[in-house]
Amino acid sequence: PCDTNNDHLDADSKAFVTDCDSFGYCAINGTCLPRQCRRDEYILSSLVDANSPIPPLCPPGSFCPDSASGCLALVPVGGKCQLNRDDECQPPIQNIVSSDPYDQMQASAAICLLGTCMYGNATLGSACISESTTYVGYDISGMSFSNQVVRDNCIENQGYCDQTQNICLALKSLSSSCAADRECQSYNCNSNNECVIPPESAIHVARWIYVLVGLGLSTAMATILAILILMHNRAQNAHRIMLEEYYKEQ
Structure with a gap:
C-alpha cells in the first residue's frame, strides 16, 4: 500500500x-x-x-x-509545473519571443520558475522573476555541503536577474566584479569575486606564436639537414683518402 x-x-x-x-x-x-x-x-x-x-x-x-x-x-504558459522541469512547458511559437541583437532566438524555450511555466524572454532593464534552490550533499566523512542554483527568465546569454532589484542586468565581461557565476558572460566568478575565463575553455594561441614555432621548426630541420650533409661529406672524404693511400701503397 x-x-x-x-x-x-x-x-x-x-x-x-x-x-x-x-x-x-x-x-x-x-x-x-x-x-x-x-x-x-x-x-x-x-x-x-x-x-x-x-x-x-x-x-x-x-x-x-x-x-x-x-x-x-505539455503545460501552456501560466500553467503549473514541477521543480526544474522546463521540459514540462510548452515551447513558444517561433518569433513571438524577444531575440538578441544578433537575431539569435535564444529565448525560444519556455522555462519553469516558481512552479509556473513562462517564457525566458525578459529583456535588459525589464522586470524579471528568479528562483533560488539550495541543494545539500554529504561528503565521505558525513559533512554536509550546499550548492545554490538561481534561475531566472532573462534572455539566455544576454542578462541575469538581479535579486535585489528584480531587473534584468547585462552579463558582465572578464575582470568585472561579480557575486555569482551567472552574472558573468564566462559563467565563472572566482573566489576573488571577479569574472574570469572558465578552466574548461579552449586555449586561444596568438598567431605570432604559430609563426614563431613554424620558423623555429624550419630552422631546426634545416640545421639538422646541414649537419647530416656535412657529416656525410666528411665521411666520404675520409673514405676517399683511405682508398687513395691504399692504391699508392700497391
Missing part, C-alpha cells in the same frame, strides 16, 4: 520521493504500479526490473512527470 499524500521532493537533493520503490509509482487507489514512462533515453541498470518492462519515452508534445505515472500533455 502507498499514499499519494506522501509524494514529495527530498529536502536536500530535491529528488522525487514516494512510498513505492524505484520501479513503481503510487496510484490514486493506494497501490504501487509499474512506472508508465521515463525521462532519460538511457537508464541505469539499477532501475531495470526483470519482472517489469522498461517504461517508454513520451512522444513529442508530452512529458513524463516526476511520479512516472504516465505521459501528460
Whole structure:
C-alpha cells in the first residue's frame, strides 16, 4: 500500500520521493504500479526490473512527470509545473519571443520558475522573476555541503536577474566584479569575486606564436639537414683518402 499524500521532493537533493520503490509509482487507489514512462533515453541498470518492462519515452508534445505515472500533455504558459522541469512547458511559437541583437532566438524555450511555466524572454532593464534552490550533499566523512542554483527568465546569454532589484542586468565581461557565476558572460566568478575565463575553455594561441614555432621548426630541420650533409661529406672524404693511400701503397 502507498499514499499519494506522501509524494514529495527530498529536502536536500530535491529528488522525487514516494512510498513505492524505484520501479513503481503510487496510484490514486493506494497501490504501487509499474512506472508508465521515463525521462532519460538511457537508464541505469539499477532501475531495470526483470519482472517489469522498461517504461517508454513520451512522444513529442508530452512529458513524463516526476511520479512516472504516465505521459501528460505539455503545460501552456501560466500553467503549473514541477521543480526544474522546463521540459514540462510548452515551447513558444517561433518569433513571438524577444531575440538578441544578433537575431539569435535564444529565448525560444519556455522555462519553469516558481512552479509556473513562462517564457525566458525578459529583456535588459525589464522586470524579471528568479528562483533560488539550495541543494545539500554529504561528503565521505558525513559533512554536509550546499550548492545554490538561481534561475531566472532573462534572455539566455544576454542578462541575469538581479535579486535585489528584480531587473534584468547585462552579463558582465572578464575582470568585472561579480557575486555569482551567472552574472558573468564566462559563467565563472572566482573566489576573488571577479569574472574570469572558465578552466574548461579552449586555449586561444596568438598567431605570432604559430609563426614563431613554424620558423623555429624550419630552422631546426634545416640545421639538422646541414649537419647530416656535412657529416656525410666528411665521411666520404675520409673514405676517399683511405682508398687513395691504399692504391699508392700497391
